[in-house]
Amino acid sequence: MTFLIVTVAWAAHTRLFQVVGKIDDTLALLNLACMMSITFLPFTFSLMVAFPEVPLGILLFCVCVMAVGAVQALIVVYAFHRPHLLSPQIERSAHRALYRQHILGIVLRGPALCLAAAGFSLFFYPVAYLLMATVIFLPYVSKVAGWCRARLVGPREPPAHSLEIFTFDLHEPLSKERVEAFSDGVYAIVATLLILDICEDNVPDSEDVKVKFHGSLVAALGASGPHFLAYFGSFATVGLLWFAHHSLFLHIRKATQPMGLLNTLSLAFVGGLPLAYQQTSAFARRPHDELESVRVSCAIIFFASIFQFAIWTTALLQEGETLQPSVRFGGREHAFMFAKLVLYPGASLLAFACTCVLSSFSTAIFHAMQIAVPFTFLLLRLLVRLALAGLRGLRGLRGPARPTHTRPVPGATDDAQSPLLPAPC
Numbered sequence: 001m002t003f004l005i006v007t008v009a010w011a012a013h014t015r016l017f018q019v020v021g022k023i024d025d026t027l028a029l030l031n032l033a034c035m036m037s038i039t040f041l042p043f044t045f046s047l048m049v050a051f052p053e054v055p056l057g058i059l060l061f062c063v064c065v066m067a068v069g070a071v072q073a074l075i076v077v078y079a080f081h082r083p084h085l086l087s088p089q090i091e092r093s094a095h096r097a098l099y100r101q102h103i104l105g106i107v108l109r110g111p112a113l114c115l116a117a118a119g120f121s122l123f124f125y126p127v128a129y130l131l132m133a134t135v136i137f138l139p140y141v142s143k144v145a146g147w148c149r150a151r152l153v154g155p156r157e158p159p160a161h162s163l164e165i166f167t168f169d170l171h172e173p174l175s176k177e178r179v180e181a182f183s184d185g186v187y188a189i190v191a192t193l194l195i196l197d198i199c200e201d202n203v204p205d206s207e208d209v210k211v212k213f214h215g216s217l218v219a220a221l222g223a224s225g226p227h228f229l230a231y232f233g234s235f236a237t238v239g240l241l242w243f244a245h246h247s248l249f250l251h252i253r254k255a256t257q258p259m260g261l262l263n264t265l266s267l268a269f270v271g272g273l274p275l276a277y278q279q280t281s282a283f284a285r286r287p288h289d290e291l292e293s294v295r296v297s298c299a300i301i302f303f304a305s306i307f308q309f310a311i312w313t314t315a316l317l318q319e320g321e322t323l324q325p326s327v328r329f330g331g332r333e334h335a336f337m338f339a340k341l342v343l344y345p346g347a348s349l350l351a352f353a354c355t356c357v358l359s360s361f362s363t364a365i366f367h368a369m370q371i372a373v374p375f376t377f378l379l380l381r382l383l384v385r386l387a388l389a390g391l392r393g394l395r396g397l398r399g400p401a402r403p404t405h406t407r408p409v410p411g412a413t414d415d416a417q418s419p420l421l422p423a424p425c
């Protein structure tokens with residue numbers, strides 16, 4: 001929940017600085033206060049997890065969220081008080097007061113819900129957790145409520161003035177560069193956590209080497225072999241998921257709100273990969289728990305990768321606006337991108353299914369998956385070419401296809417119109 005709420009705060013921060021075009025010392029200090037409040041959220045969430053029935057953890061969490069909202073509201077008020085700090089479009093607008101009212105209403109929704117959650121935590125904490133979860137999905141709940149209202153009473157008449165700069169419309173494009181930067185930061189932090197774990201817990205103590213291993217450092221390091229195997233497998237998983245994410249957004253021209261939500265869900269499970277490392281590195285110490293550990297790790301990898309595939313599927317629904325021509329359906333890179341994004345979901349799901357049948361070999365199955373997937377990535381383009389060649393061969397056995405006359409689409413490139421199977425990958 002903390003990761004999702006932090007992501008909501010990041011999205012609001014991104015929107016906010018689409019409104020604020022310039023900053024001065026005061027805005028810089030206010031932004032620093034906002035970041036400081038956000039960084040305290042994980043501690044308060046840990047208190048809630050450790051003491052779920054104690055209201056103090058909920059109260060501190062809600063106070064942090066309210067502090068973030070209050071600072072963002074101060075940024076809005078200060079920026080509108082000095083119009084030269086606003087973006088040029090809002091600065092020149094005759095409806096600046098309406099802009100300010102609209103933005104403040106959006107910024108203060110989450111803190112208002114957290115204020116109510118803090119009150120309920122004193123006498124009925126389940127409602128407090130429900131209200132805090134509502135903060136995450138509030139933009140989408142608002143969108144669904146607007147759609148239902150339009151169905152029941154008809155669409156509203158559009159206002160004479162437009163407030164499209166700062167909105168939570170699901171179809172509004174996000175800043176693709178900010179989404180990539182945020183994602184790269186999450187992947188970098190996860191990789192750093194893995195490195196810190198292996199450095200902190202697996203450097204043998206000199207006294208233990210002398211007493212337990214008779215001065216043999218090789219034997220001491222060999223005792224930590226499962227930890228190193230789990231580390232390299234987990235780091236390869238993080239690196240390849242980042243590589244697939246990078247390839248995906250290399251082909252995306254414009255990010256939409258649904259794609260941003262799916263990206264957030266993917267990153268939430270990527271953040272669980274250090275947990276997968278801790279589970280798999282404990283096989284030697286807790287062999288009776290290895291089946292559950294393998295299944296938890298497979299589930300984390302599956303959801304982290306399947307949401308990447310969902311991003312690509314969502315982009316295909318509006319491929320004319322969101323995707324580069326070469327990766328659209330029928331393009332030269334379409335099949336390769338499909339294979340790249342489906343590899344980890346398929347491998348983790350297959351490993352999970354195999355552990356259900358061959359539970360006594362769960363550790364070997366999981367390590368085999370961790371070894372096989374990187375090598376498959378190296379050979380992926382060759383494998384896709386062979387698969388497409390086989391499909392073309394099968395189509396040739398069925399006889400030549402009848403020529404079809406299609407009307408050319410103005411402005412479309414050859415890559416976007418080329419058929420999938422005959423094109424080289």
